[in-house]
Amino acid sequence: MNDFVKDLLVKQDFPIEAHPGEPIENHIELCSKYFERISKEKNLKIVLARYGEKVNKAENPDFLKWIWQMFRDVIDFHDVGKATPEFQRRKMHNMAAPEKFMVDNSARHSMISAIVYLDYYFGLIKKLDFSNDKCKILRRIAKINSYVISRHHGRLKSLADFLDDIKTGYGKMVVKCLQENGFIGYEIRNIDKKYLGLKS
Numbered sequence: 001m002n003d004f005v006k007d008l009l010v011k012q013d014f015p016i017e018a019h020p021g022e023p024i025e026n027h028i029e030l031c032s033k034y035f036e037r038i039s040k041e042k043n044l045k046i047v048l049a050r051y052g053e054k055v056n057k058a059e060n061p062d063f064l065k066w067i068w069q070m071f072r073d074v075i076d077f078h079d080v081g082k083a084t085p086e087f088q089r090r091k092m093h094n095m096a097a098p099e100k101f102m103v104d105n106s107a108r109h110s111m112i113s114a115i116v117y118l119d120y121y122f123g124l125i126k127k128l129d130f131s132n133d134k135c136k137i138l139r140r141i142a143k144i145n146s147y148v149i150s151r152h153h154g155r156l157k158s159l160a161d162f163l164d165d166i167k168t169g170y171g172k173m174v175v176k177c178l179q180e181n182g183f184i185g186y187e188i189r190n191i192d193k194k195y196l197g198l199k200s
Contacts, residue, residue, distance in 0.1 A: 001028055002076040004120055009083055011185035016083045017092045024083065028076055035075045044071075055137050063134055067141060070121060074145050077120070078152050081112030083183065103177040108170075114150035115166070115174050115188065118142055123190035139195050163196045 009016060009024060018027030039045060048071055052064040081087065087107040088097035103112060121142035125135050147162040150171075165171040178188040 001025070001032070002073050005073075005076045005080060008080065008116075008183055008186055012083050012183065014085070014088065014096045014098065015094065016088060016097075017094055018079055018082055020092055024079060027079060031075050031078070035072070056134075060130065060134070063130065063138075066128075066138060070138070070141050070145055073117070073121075074149055077117040078113055078149050079109065080116050081109030081114075084109065084112060100181075102181055102183070103174055110150050110153050111165075111171055111174050112178070114146040114162075115171065115178060115191070116183075116186075117149055118146040118166075119188045119190045121145075122192065122195060126190065143196070166191065167193055167196055 005028070006025075016024040018024040045068060048068055049064060052067045056063045082091075084102045084107070085097040085099070086101045086103065086105060087109050088094035089099070090105070090107045122139065125138045125142065128135060128138070130138070143163060144159060147159050150162055151157070162171070166175065175188055175191050182188055
C-alpha cells in the first residue's frame, strides 16, 4: 500500500471500513492483489511503458517509473474518501466515527478520493527535477487518474467536466472543505487552478 495512504488512514482516530465488516486496509490489499493479477494477464506494465517511451523519448528512465507508480496508486487511493466521518456513520453505520462532517451529508467518497490523489501528485510533481514538458505530462496523467477515481462508482462523463467541477462545482466545494477541516494529519494545499486545464 502507498505509504501516504497508509499513514493517512492510521492518523484518523477511528476504525475505517470499506464495506460493512471489512477494514479499509484489507479492502485496499485485496484490490491490489486483483490489480497485480490483471496487470500480469493484460501486460499493463508493457502497455504503459510503450506510452512512456513515446512521450519520454528515452530521456529519463525515472520518468517511466513515475508513470507506472501514478497508475498503480489509483488502486490505493480510490477509497480514501471513505475515511470521512460522514461516510463511516452514514454508509457503514460506524458509530465509532466522530459526529462531524468533513465535506457534506452526501458521503460521496469518490470525489474526495480523487481530490486527495490529485493534491498528493500535484505536490510531488512540483518537487521533481524534470523538464517543464515532463511535469506537464505527469500532471495530465494525474488529472486523468483522478478523474477515473472520481467515476469508479458511476458513469463516465468527460475529463473537461470533471476539471470544471473542481474549478467551479461540487469538486471546488470538496477542495474548500478539505482545506478547512479535512483529514487528521493532512491538508489539501497543491490544487492550483492554473494546472486544471486540459492542456496544462
